[in-house]
Amino acid sequence: MNKISRREAITGIIGATAGVVTLSANGLASPEQQNAAMAFRGTHQIKPLPFDAAKLKGISEKIVKSHWENNYGGSVKALNVVEQRLAALLKEKDLPAYLYGDLKREELIRTGSVVLHEKYFANLGGNGKADGTALKMIEQWFGSYENWETEFKKTGNALGGGSGWVIMAFSLHTKELHNYWAADHAHNAPFSVPLLLLDMYEHSYHMDYGAAAAKYVDAFMQNVNWEEVNRRVEMAQKISLI
Numbered sequence: 001m002n003k004i005s006r007r008e009a010i011t012g013i014i015g016a017t018a019g020v021v022t023l024s025a026n027g028l029a030s031p032e033q034q035n036a037a038m039a040f041r042g043t044h045q046i047k048p049l050p051f052d053a054a055k056l057k058g059i060s061e062k063i064v065k066s067h068w069e070n071n072y073g074g075s076v077k078a079l080n081v082v083e084q085r086l087a088a089l090l091k092e093k094d095l096p097a098y099l100y101g102d103l104k105r106e107e108l109i110r111t112g113s114v115v116l117h118e119k120y121f122a123n124l125g126g127n128g129k130a131d132g133t134a135l136k137m138i139e140q141w142f143g144s145y146e147n148w149e150t151e152f153k154k155t156g157n158a159l160g161g162g163s164g165w166v167i168m169a170f171s172l173h174t175k176e177l178h179n180y181w182a183a184d185h186a187h188n189a190p191f192s193v194p195l196l197l198l199d200m201y202e203h204s205y206h207m208d209y210g211a212a213a214a215k216y217v218d219a220f221m222q223n224v225n226w227e228e229v230n231r232r233v234e235m236a237q238k239i240s241l242i
Helices: 006-015 031-035 061-090 097-122 132-142 145-158 213-222 226-240
Strands: 165-171 177-182 192-199
Touching: 061 097, 097 165, 097 192, 132 145, 132 177, 132 226, 145 165, 145 177, 145 192, 145 213, 165 226, 192 226
Parallel strands: none
Antiparallel strands: 165 177, 165 192
16 A cells, blocks of 8 residues: 655645535535534635736736735635635544644645735735834834834845745734744744735745845835835734723
């Protein structure tokens, strides 16, 4: 008998039902999904881009749409599959615990990918000029916008050629603002609110800049939607008072 790896096993588990867990043509959940516990319904839907992809500066419409459709959209679909398979496998008493654990790990990664991508696209489409409450918080914690931008970009450049995220986040525990380095979708600072996210996976820039990740980081800064970042800052401030 040929042995299979844990990765091959978990891929088979997901692939075996990939065709039966999608939403119906009208976007509504199937009766099975509606009757499932909320945690296992797998009814996440792809959110439209909140900006005109043809109007970004230095980031092409082609790569934005590919990023949105294939990477983000693929994660939404995969998360739906994973959630429903978790429900099905929960009933299998003889299933090895490590296989269920692998699927739980996949749930964490796919959830992170969906959330981070939605936040990333939402903080694009602006003029790149920081202002308002976000600028005030940055100046408070970094001394100046220039200091903050230098560190944010250095962190992004450090991830160039690989994968990961740069996340400016406010910690609800320490009440501090920091730029965090994240190796993948599952890394984050516990109990923090993401305020600005930069996707440093190569799929974000390779069509436009090849290996020149630093040029993509510079282009990203020109397109930050600081109005959205300000909204997140104000939300974080309100939560921190609770």
